Amino acid sequence: MWKEGINLTSLSLCSHYLRMKNQETATVLSTASGFLYEFEKQIYLITNGHNITGVHPETGKRLSNRHAGFPTSIDTKIRGKVSGDSNTLADTTITIMLYNDEYFLKPDWYVHPQFGYRVDVVAIPVVRTKEVTKHIKLFPINRAELDNDFPPTVSDDAFILGYPLDINGGMELPIWKRASIATEIGIDFDKLPKVLVDTATREGMSGSPVIYKRTGLHFSPDGDRRKDVIGTISGLLGIYSGRIGSKNAYEAQLGIVWKSRVIDEILKAKVIGDIEFQHPKE
Numbered sequence: 001m002w003k004e005g006i007n008l009t010s011l012s013l014c015s016h017y018l019r020m021k022n023q024e025t026a027t028v029l030s031t032a033s034g035f036l037y038e039f040e041k042q043i044y045l046i047t048n049g050h051n052i053t054g055v056h057p058e059t060g061k062r063l064s065n066r067h068a069g070f071p072t073s074i075d076t077k078i079r080g081k082v083s084g085d086s087n088t089l090a091d092t093t094i095t096i097m098l099y100n101d102e103y104f105l106k107p108d109w110y111v112h113p114q115f116g117y118r119v120d121v122v123a124i125p126v127v128r129t130k131e132v133t134k135h136i137k138l139f140p141i142n143r144a145e146l147d148n149d150f151p152p153t154v155s156d157d158a159f160i161l162g163y164p165l166d167i168n169g170g171m172e173l174p175i176w177k178r179a180s181i182a183t184e185i186g187i188d189f190d191k192l193p194k195v196l197v198d199t200a201t202r203e204g205m206s207g208s209p210v211i212y213k214r215t216g217l218h219f220s221p222d223g224d225r226r227k228d229v230i231g232t233i234s235g236l237l238g239i240y241s242g243r244i245g246s247k248n249a250y251e252a253q254l255g256i257v258w259k260s261r262v263i264d265e266i267l268k269a270k271v272i273g274d275i276e277f278q279h280p281k282e
Contacts, residue, residue, distance in 0.1 A: 164202040183196045
């Protein structure tokens with residue numbers, strides 16, 4: 001039960017704890033993070049491609065030696081309004097199927113139209129907006145109160161809203177892991193639509209939404225001085241997908257964030273993922 005103490009406009013409600021499951025063995029293979037996104041009257045779950053394939057997006061090799069399976073569904077919790085109380089929510093676990101057939105040959109997710117799984121982001125259809133019943137309260141992140149009209153810049157604060165080492169902030173709300181934008185936003189790092197953030201992250205955060213924040217005087221991008229803002233702004237930077245330089249305490253810990261624009265690129269193109277990952281490289 002979600003009682004007093006959580007602001008229903010909090011971005012914490014946008015992040016989801018994901019349990020990646022194999023229906024044949026009824027086991028949880030891994031856990032991860034994700035968030036909802038609304039596009040053309042459809043609700044999607046956004047997360048990393050490696051969360052549902054179990055293989056590294058660049059090498060094609062398995063990420064875990066503990067099992068040879070791959071997820072066929074995702075369990076997560078959604079929030080529902082308590083009858084007669086618009087400020088209290090109860091959570092319910094739902095299962096999102098990842099395939100459209102019983103043999104797991106027809107994926108039900110979309111990948112990036114240009115880079116495929118190299119952009120480590122997928123969009124999974126969840127429900128049509130009109131089919132969401134009145135007692136269900138969903139929190140697509142692009143319907144939150146954000147200031148995306150003011151673009152981020154290098155050195156801005158950023159927060160990764162996820163579940164490091166399966167830790168949550170109570171009621172499966174995410175941990176806000178602090179970071180700072182470490183590379184220029186206008187440059188695609190590695191010639192891919194991603195940016196690096198300076199932070200120490202851990203397993204379980206893959207697929208988290210990343211929010212940038214900046215405090216001060218913010219000039220309108222279109223030069224209209226009437227639209228300038230003083231105070232704190234925040235917006236969706238992108239999707240966290242892992243880290244580089246984390247093998248020991250003496251290496252720089254840098255997180256990979258796929259730029260938010262890739263979500264619309266994926267959803268506009270609607271390119272279905274393939275299943276080559278089911279036979280990963282040795």
